[in-house]
Amino acid sequence: MAELHGSVSExxxxxxxxxxxxxxxxxxxxxxxxxRPYDGFFDPEQVIAHIRRxxxxxxxxxxxxxxxxxxxxxxxxxAGLIRGIIADSLRADEDTDVPAESIVVTVGAQEAMLxxxxxxxxxxxxxxxxxxxxYVGITGAARLLDVPVRPVPEREDGFRAADLEAAVREExxxxxxxxxxxxxPDHSNPSGTTMGPDAREELLxxxxxxxxxxxxxxxxxxxxxxxxxxxxxxxxxxxxxxxLGSYSKTVFPGAxxxxxxxxxxxxxxxxxxxxxxxxxAKIKSMVTVNTSSLSQAAVxxxxxxxxGRLSQLxxxxxARYGDAMRQMLRQLDARLPADRRARLGVSWNEPTGGFFxxxxxxxxxxxxxxxxxxxxxxxxxxxxxxxxxxxxxxxGIRLSTSYLTPAEIEExxxxxxxxxxxxxTAL
Numbered sequence: 287m288a289e290l291h292g293s294v295s296e297x298x299x300x301x302x303x304x305x306x307x308x309x310x311x312x313x314x315x316x317x318x319x320x321x322r323p324y325d326g327f328f329d330p331e332q333v334i335a336h337i338r339r340x341x342x343x344x345x346x347x348x349x350x351x352x353x354x355x356x357x358x359x360x361x362x363x364x365a366g367l368i369r370g371i372i373a374d375s376l377r378a379d380e381d382t383d384v385p386a387e388s389i390v391v392t393v394g395a396q397e398a399m400l401x402x403x404x405x406x407x408x409x410x411x412x413x414x415x416x417x418x419x420x421y422v423g424i425t426g427a428a429r430l431l432d433v434p435v436r437p438v439p440e441r442e443d444g445f446r447a448a449d450l451e452a453a454v455r456e457e458x459x460x461x462x463x464x465x466x467x468x469x470x471p472d473h474s475n476p477s478g479t480t481m482g483p484d485a486r487e488e489l490l491x492x493x494x495x496x497x498x499x500x501x502x503x504x505x506x507x508x509x510x511x512x513x514x515x516x517x518x519x520x521x522x523x524x525x526x527x528x529x530l531g532s533y534s535k536t537v538f539p540g541a542x543x544x545x546x547x548x549x550x551x552x553x554x555x556x557x558x559x560x561x562x563x564x565x566x567a568k569i570k571s572m573v574t575v576n577t578s579s580l581s582q583a584a585v586x587x588x589x590x591x592x593x594g595r596l597s598q599l600x601x602x603x604x605a606r607y608g609d610a611m612r613q614m615l616r617q618l619d620a621r622l623p624a625d626r627r628a629r630l631g632v633s634w635n636e637p638t639g640g641f642f643x644x645x646x647x648x649x650x651x652x653x654x655x656x657x658x659x660x661x662x663x664x665x666x667x668x669x670x671x672x673x674x675x676x677x678x679x680x681x682g683i684r685l686s687t688s689y690l691t692p693a694e695i696e697e698x699x700x701x702x703x704x705x706x707x708x709x710x711t712a713l
Contacts, residue, residue, distance in 0.1 A: 296426075296429050301422055304653065305319050305666075305668060308660055308666055309666060316698035318668075318686050318690070318702070319668045321641045323688060324689060325689075327603055327606075328538055336587030336591070337583045339586075339591055340587040341583070358583060361575060361579075362579045365570075366576075368391060368582045370386040371589050374594045376547070379596055381520045382520045384547050384549050387564075388547055391577045391582060392543075392545055392570065392574075393544070394544040395503060395532035395546075396427070397570070399427045399501070399530060401566045402528055404431055405566055409463075411461060412433070412463050414466055415435075415457075416436070416438065417437075417474070420468070424468045437674070437676035444479040444481055445481050446485065451496075458496075467498060469481070469500065470503045471515075472504045472510070472640070473640020473641070473642070474642075476670060478635055478637035478640050478643045480515070480640075490521060490526060490527070493527075500527045502519055502529050505534065505535050508596045508604070509535050509600050509641075510604055510607065511605060511638070512639065525550045528550070529547040535641075536596045537584070537596075537599075538584075541584050542577075543581050549562070550562040607641065608639060610688065610695060614685065615636055617696055621700060621703035630707065630711070631710065632648070634685075641686050642684055642687075643687070644685070645683050649713060651667075651671070653669060658705075665698055667683045667684065667702070669682075669684075
C-alpha cells in the first residue's frame with residue numbers, strides 16, 4: 287500500500303526503536319538512556335501476593351467466589367475495577383479528594399494521554415501547548431491524532447508562567463484555541479526540572495483566566511527523596527487540572543496500569559451534563575475495551591498493602607534513586623571539574639530527584655554522535671533533540687540514573703567524560 291498516515295514516517299515515532307536498536311547493537315555499552323525502574327526492587331512472588339491480597343479484599347467486601355472469579359477472568363468495566371482504591375490512595379498520599387467516578391483506569395499513562403487529547407481536541411483550531419523539552423509520549427499521541435502542538439520553551443531554571451501566557455495570547459490572536467497545556471511539574475522527563483510553588487499557583491491562575499486545562503503528569507514525585515510539593519490537582523479549585531497517573535514507577539511497569547482523574551463537568555449535544563471521565567470511558571471502549579483485570583488486581587493489592595500510601599511503599603526506592611542521582615553528580619564533578627568543563631563549554635543541571643538530568647555540550651549531540659559514543663567509548667545516552675517538538679536541543683543529552691548500579695554509574699560516567707572531552711576538544 288502506497289499511502290499511510292503521515293505519523294508512521296514521523297522521526298519522533300522512531301525514537302524508541304532507534305534507542306533500543308543501539309542498546310542491542312552494543313550490549314557491552316553502559317546505557318544512560320532507559321528511564322526504567324531498578325530491577326533489584328522486583329520479586330516475582332510479590333505479584334502473586336498482591337493479587338491474593340486483592341482477592342481477600344473482594345471477599346471481605348462481600349464478594350462470592352463466583353464474583354472474584356469474574357473480576358479476575360472476565361472483561362471488566364471499561365472505566366476500571368479499582369477506581370475506589372485509587373481514589374482512597376489519592377486522598378491518603380496526595381491530599382486529593384475526588385470521587386471514584388471521576389477516575390478512568392488506563393493502559394499506562396500513555397493511553398490516558400490519547401483519550402484526553404481525543405476528547406478535548408474538538409476542531410482544527412484547537413491547539414495543545416506543551417512545555418518544551420517534552421516527554422515524547424504526549425507529542426507522539428498528538429501526532430497520531432493530527433493535533434497541532436505549540437511548544438512553550440522551558441528555561442534552564444524551569445517553567446515560567448509569563449512564557450506560557452505569551453504563547454496563549456499569540457495562539458488566540460491567530461484565531462486558534464489553546465485547549466490544554468501538558469507539563470510534568472516534578473522532576474520532569476527529560477530535563478529533570480521541578481516547578482516551584484509560585485509557578486504552580488501562577489499556572490492555575492492562567493488556566494482559569496484563559497479557559498484552558500492543565501494536563502498534569504507526575505510519575506516521578508513518589509519515587510524521589512524528600513517531601514514533594516503539592517500536586518497541581520490537589521490545589522485545583524476550579525477543576526482546571528486533568529491529572530495523569532501511572533503505576534509504572536511506583537508499583538511496576540509490567541502491569542501497564544495508569545489512570546486519569548477527569549472531574550470536569552461537560553455538556554453533550556443534547557444539553558445533558560456528565561463527568562469528563564464518562565466521555566473518556568466511551569472512547570476507551572473503542573480503543574482497549576478495558577484495562578487488564580489481572581494487572582489491576584496486582585496494583586490494587588500493592589495499594590492495599592501500603593494502605594494507599596505509595597510514598598511509604600516506595601521509601602526504599604526513593605532513597606536509592608536519590609543516592610544514584612547524587613552519585614552521578616559527584617562522578618561528573620570529579621571527572622569534569624568546574625574549571626575543565628568551563629573551558630570545554632560543558633554544563634549540567636542538578637535535579638534533587640527523579641530519574642533524569644541533562645547535560646549541555648558544545649558539539650552537536652545527534653544520533654550519529656550517539657553511535658560513535660556507543661561504538662568507540664562504550665556509553666549510551668539520549669539526544670535531547672528528540673524531546674523538542676519545535677526543533678532545538680541539538681547540544682543537549684539526557685542522562686538517566688535510575689536503572690544502573692553504583693559500579694555502572696561510576697564506570698559509565700568515566701566513559702561519558704572521555705567521550706565528551708574528545709568531542710569538545712575536537713571542535
